[in-house]
Amino acid sequence: LAKTTQPISMDSYEGQEVxxxxxxxxxxxxxxxxxxxxxxxxxxxxxxxxYKTKVTNEVASLFIPADRKSSTLSLPRVSLSxxxxxxxxxxxxxxxxxxxxxxxxxxxxxx
Amino acid sequence: NAGVMQNPxxxxxxxxxxxxxxxxxxxxxxHVYWYxxxxxxxxxxxxxLQKENIIDESxxxxxxxxxxxxxxxxxxxxxxxxxxxxSAAYFCASSPRQGAxxxxxxxxxxxxxxxx
Numbered sequence: 001l002a003k004t005t006q007p008i009s010m011d012s013y014e015g016q017e018v019x020x021x022x023x024x025x026x027x028x029x030x031x032x033x034x035x036x037x038x039x040x041x042x043x044x045x046x047x048x049x050x051y052k053t054k055v056t057n058e059v060a061s062l063f064i065p066a067d068r069k070s071s072t073l074s075l076p077r078v079s080l081s082x083x084x085x086x087x088x089x090x091x092x093x094x095x096x097x098x099x100x101x102x103x104x105x106x107x108x109x110x111x
Numbered sequence: 112n113a114g115v116m117q118n119p120x121x122x123x124x125x126x127x128x129x130x131x132x133x134x135x136x137x138x139x140x141x142h143v144y145w146y147x148x149x150x151x152x153x154x155x156x157x158x159x160l161q162k163e164n165i166i167d168e169s170x171x172x173x174x175x176x177x178x179x180x181x182x183x184x185x186x187x188x189x190x191x192x193x194x195x196x197x198s199a200a201y202f203c204a205s206s207p208r209q210g211a212x213x214x215x216x217x218x219x220x221x222x223x224x225x226x227x
Binding site: 034041042043044045046049087099100101102103104 | 115146151152153154155156202204215216217218219220221223
């Protein structure tokens, strides 16, 4: 399984863009990259998934360079409610449920 | 369409007692996963089940822990003779099939076990 490395924490102000980069140097050819969000006392919630280049949905964008050894989750114009832990996961789509969540990145948004 | 339902949300047990945690997957989902989360840590995979089958229990402790997903009813994670180190949040997730195309797992709110 590809090991991921992401910052422990990031601070931001409301209205700013937050970019969280995840390193996954040993990503395999068939691996996908998925990000989850977890609020205190809640289960994780799926944000976005991608394989290469750029993926965008109503919540975030995911940028994946050509070598796929890293990926960046971009949260546009964050609000206080975006304060959460964000997890980067890398693996095959047929083994999602067995992936280990790392410590994630604690994002704190302040006014 | 109700989400993944877990109960109880909070459970307190004394050392040596048994803890039973229940998980009802989303309607139409036949794949269930259990995770454990210790304070200030990420989620750790424990077991993956389909109806009446344990598919992968590589994350389960070898003793005292068991899981089932019967043909009828919720999935149950059972911890016998609990110890203080079992205190954690236990999350259940479900998917309609292995490797849902979007890679999305649907998580419940978790069950928080406290062992006194």
